[in-house]
Amino acid sequence: ATFVDTFLIFSLGAAPTNTTMKVLSPLLLAVGASAFAPSTQMLRTSTSLSMAIAPENEVGVLPPVGFFDPLDLVNNGPYGSPRENFEHYRGVEVKHGRIAMAATLGMITQELYRFDGYISPSQNLKFVEIPNGLEALRVTPIEGLVQMAVLIGAHELIVKQVEGKAPGNFGTGYWGITLDDQSAKQLRALNVEVQNGRLAMLGILGMFASEIVHKGEVLADFKFLG
Numbered sequence: 001a002t003f004v005d006t007f008l009i010f011s012l013g014a015a016p017t018n019t020t021m022k023v024l025s026p027l028l029l030a031v032g033a034s035a036f037a038p039s040t041q042m043l044r045t046s047t048s049l050s051m052a053i054a055p056e057n058e059v060g061v062l063p064p065v066g067f068f069d070p071l072d073l074v075n076n077g078p079y080g081s082p083r084e085n086f087e088h089y090r091g092v093e094v095k096h097g098r099i100a101m102a103a104t105l106g107m108i109t110q111e112l113y114r115f116d117g118y119i120s121p122s123q124n125l126k127f128v129e130i131p132n133g134l135e136a137l138r139v140t141p142i143e144g145l146v147q148m149a150v151l152i153g154a155h156e157l158i159v160k161q162v163e164g165k166a167p168g169n170f171g172t173g174y175w176g177i178t179l180d181d182q183s184a185k186q187l188r189a190l191n192v193e194v195q196n197g198r199l200a201m202l203g204i205l206g207m208f209a210s211e212i213v214h215k216g217e218v219l220a221d222f223k224f225l226g
Contacts, residue, residue: 055086059166059187060093060194087167094168097197103204107132111219119144133211133218166190 055074056067077085115127120141130139137145162171165181179186207219214220 059190091167100200104200
């Protein structure tokens with residue numbers, strides 16, 4: 001579920017307390033349900049050019065793995081035609097990859113730098129007192145977790161896929177760079193994004209696993225770097 005995964009990654013995904021879950025569960029259920037329903041804009045017919053491209057030849061299909069769909073979700077998915085199934089799953093993959101890249105950089109940044117302000121003046125709690133990694137959910141006030149859930153949920157509901165564009169195109173541009181559709185420069189950039197996103201998804205899961213194995217010590221495997 002896109003929203004649920006987004007919230008867990010941005011809040012650095014610890015096992016919430018009972019109080020946390022009582023407050024967050026209605027929000028997660030209400031907003032997260034949208035992740036299981038086909039997006040009408042995502043499932044509309046794409047451009048004639050994209051329709052002519054088989055999923056096996058799409059962006060992200062790179063050696064040595066090639067086209068990887070062991071469950072045959074492109075043909076058997078619930079979102080319509082094989083093309084519509086592919087566009088849905090690719091959009092989810094791109095979004096999760098972007099979240100994972102932000103989360104990975106966030107974990108590293110928080111090991112090096114913390115804000116000096118207060119996350120909760122009423123509780124006299126500063127950002128520097130919030131631990132990095134999975135432990136953050138236990139320490140962050142419930143009000144802060146609710147704010148994150150509402151903000152991410154609003155983004156999920158308001159920011160939509162641009163009709164007729166490649167999955168993951170939400171109309172926000174390319175950081176000021178102009179890329180023509182299907183140009184060699186655009187295809188290379190999209191390939192890089194997909195591959196980096198896949199690596200980041202593995203990376204953030206590895207960081208979480210390392211923290212659990214090392215009993216709460218974040219990025220313990222990289223201490224040799226200083």
